[in-house]
Amino acid sequence: MMDLDHPLELSASEMRSLVAAALDRIVAHVESLPRQTVSDTSAGFELAPLLAEPMPEEGVEVDGLLDLLFDRAVPPSFNTASPGYLAYIPGGGLFQSAVADLIADTTNRYTSVYAAAPALAQLEANVIAWFCQIAGYPPEARGTLTTGGSLGNWTALVTARRERLPENFLSGVIYASDQSHYSVAKGAILAGFPEGNVREVPTDDLFRMRIDALEERIEEDRQRGLTPFLIAAAAGTTNTGAVDPLPELADLAARHGLWLHVDAAYGGFFLMTEEGRRILRGIERADSIVLDPHKGLFLPYGTGAALVRDGEALRRAHSLTADYMPGMQNDPDRVDFSQYSPELSRPFRGLRVWLPFKMHGAGVFRRELEEKLALARMAADRLRGMEGIEILAEPQLSLLAFRLAPAGVPEGELNELNHRFLDRVNARQRVYLTPTRLRGKFAPRICVLSFRTHRERMEMALEDIEAARREVLENS
Numbered sequence: 001m002m003d004l005d006h007p008l009e010l011s012a013s014e015m016r017s018l019v020a021a022a023l024d025r026i027v028a029h030v031e032s033l034p035r036q037t038v039s040d041t042s043a044g045f046e047l048a049p050l051l052a053e054p055m056p057e058e059g060v061e062v063d064g065l066l067d068l069l070f071d072r073a074v075p076p077s078f079n080t081a082s083p084g085y086l087a088y089i090p091g092g093g094l095f096q097s098a099v100a101d102l103i104a105d106t107t108n109r110y111t112s113v114y115a116a117a118p119a120l121a122q123l124e125a126n127v128i129a130w131f132c133q134i135a136g137y138p139p140e141a142r143g144t145l146t147t148g149g150s151l152g153n154w155t156a157l158v159t160a161r162r163e164r165l166p167e168n169f170l171s172g173v174i175y176a177s178d179q180s181h182y183s184v185a186k187g188a189i190l191a192g193f194p195e196g197n198v199r200e201v202p203t204d205d206l207f208r209m210r211i212d213a214l215e216e217r218i219e220e221d222r223q224r225g226l227t228p229f230l231i232a233a234a235a236g237t238t239n240t241g242a243v244d245p246l247p248e249l250a251d252l253a254a255r256h257g258l259w260l261h262v263d264a265a266y267g268g269f270f271l272m273t274e275e276g277r278r279i280l281r282g283i284e285r286a287d288s289i290v291l292d293p294h295k296g297l298f299l300p301y302g303t304g305a306a307l308v309r310d311g312e313a314l315r316r317a318h319s320l321t322a323d324y325m326p327g328m329q330n331d332p333d334r335v336d337f338s339q340y341s342p343e344l345s346r347p348f349r350g351l352r353v354w355l356p357f358k359m360h361g362a363g364v365f366r367r368e369l370e371e372k373l374a375l376a377r378m379a380a381d382r383l384r385g386m387e388g389i390e391i392l393a394e395p396q397l398s399l400l401a402f403r404l405a406p407a408g409v410p411e412g413e414l415n416e417l418n419h420r421f422l423d424r425v426n427a428r429q430r431v432y433l434t435p436t437r438l439r440g441k442f443a444p445r446i447c448v449l450s451f452r453t454h455r456e457r458m459e460m461a462l463e464d465i466e467a468a469r470r471e472v473l474e475n476s
């Protein structure tokens with residue numbers, strides 16, 4: 001029975017029927033993912049303006065609301081949970097993490113302060129320790145779970161700034177490659193640096209930061225009286241998956257006394273694989289690293305991680321307290337996350353990593369990631385065999401960029417031709433690929449990182465690419 005005086009307090013049977021009604025639709029939705037379209041948003045554009053409405057004063061039956069969501073609002077979106085979503089950087093969204101969120105949200109414990117939920121704070125501290133172990137960091141490393149990679153980069157930049165620069169830090173200069181994710185520059189700006197203090201360092205043929213060019217810029221800035229301060233390297237760029245030369249960058253950072261930050265939002269969890277450890281060698285020498293579990297660990301959106309090698313630096317940058325706060329712990333084994341993060345109240349993010357890791361073990365994640373590396377290589381091999389296809393960026397991890405460049409078609413016409421080519425691939429709605437521009441060249445990409453993407457779907461991608469290639473060539 002609904003409590004008419006206090007309808008927000010659901011009875012046991014109301015809770016059960018609400019969850020059951022949602023679960024029916026969730027399971028039907030997840031089960032039909034392989035058959036759903038991958039990127040058809042047209043009905044969404046029509047529906048969206050119709051949904052704008054004034055604040056409702058009275059409630060309505062939940063069944064109608066669930067119907068609206070699952071029948072009309074969810075389908076016409078980029079289908080980021082689909083096995084065919086090979087666009088941007090996928091992840092998929094583990095159901096297990098969604099269940100963890102339900103538990104975290106219904107128990108609604110306060111995990112920012114150790115004293116408020118010691119056992120749960122410990123579970124989140126375990127997750128951070130596992131990430132530090134994956135990164136090859138020493139026991140004194142610490143970290144914080146953020147909403148994503150962007151705030152991870154920002155957190156690391158603020159930490160480095162507070163650690164290495166004086167209060168007037170405006171002469172500090174940040175170096176990132178011309179392929180770096182824009183959240184690095186945005187993080188620097190939001191951390192208070194003038195926009196002009198972010199240097200774009202050119203890259204080599206494999207889209208990796210050029211050490212010689214970096215060193216030149218550092219020297220130039222010194223001579224101009226500026227303060228070179230931080231190198232933001234990429235361990236897997238969004239454009240091509242390029243991994244900057246981490247050991248050389250670590251040497252250079254040490255030589256010049258700079259903070260080395262590594263944006264491993266896309267590539268970092270490949271460290272769980274043997275091949276990934278080889279490719280990302282040197283990352284453990286970074287002062288800070290960003291990982292993005294909602295990419296490489298397949299979590300639903302909303303979880304990134306910033307790790308700092310000297311955990312005390314992260315704490316120094318964020319620790320502040322007030323008279324109304326409970327006592328903070330003075331024991332390094334008892335973590336008050338509010339002292340390591342810009343946030344105070346926040347969701348219990350650790351559980352959405354902890355539950356799937358404990359249920360399945362790290363080995364399952366490792367094997368999934370190994371499969372993604374293999375699928376990207378398979379795609380590259382097969383594309384290489386298609387006449388007129390040019391690989392612009394071979395997979396360094398699980399991402400590659402290519403284009404159609406048939407003999408005899410002038411360079412000036414290739415971008416438009418590749419627009420048409422990509423539209424035709426995506427029109428089949430079995431896979432969704434997104435493009436980038438590489439030195440002016442319009443380049444479709446394949447990024448495989450969803451736990452739902454396996455060989456069968458990659459075969460479909462290759463079939464659709466081959467069919468689109470033929471159509472474009474026949475019509476041009």
Ligand SMILES: Cc1ncc(COP(=O)(O)O)c(C=O)c1O
Pocket residue numbers: 089147148149150151181183236237238263264265266292304
């Ligand atoms: C390399 C890299 N860094 C940072 C980000 C930003 O992460 P988020 O979208 O989680 O904020 C992304 C997102 O794709 C990325 O690929």
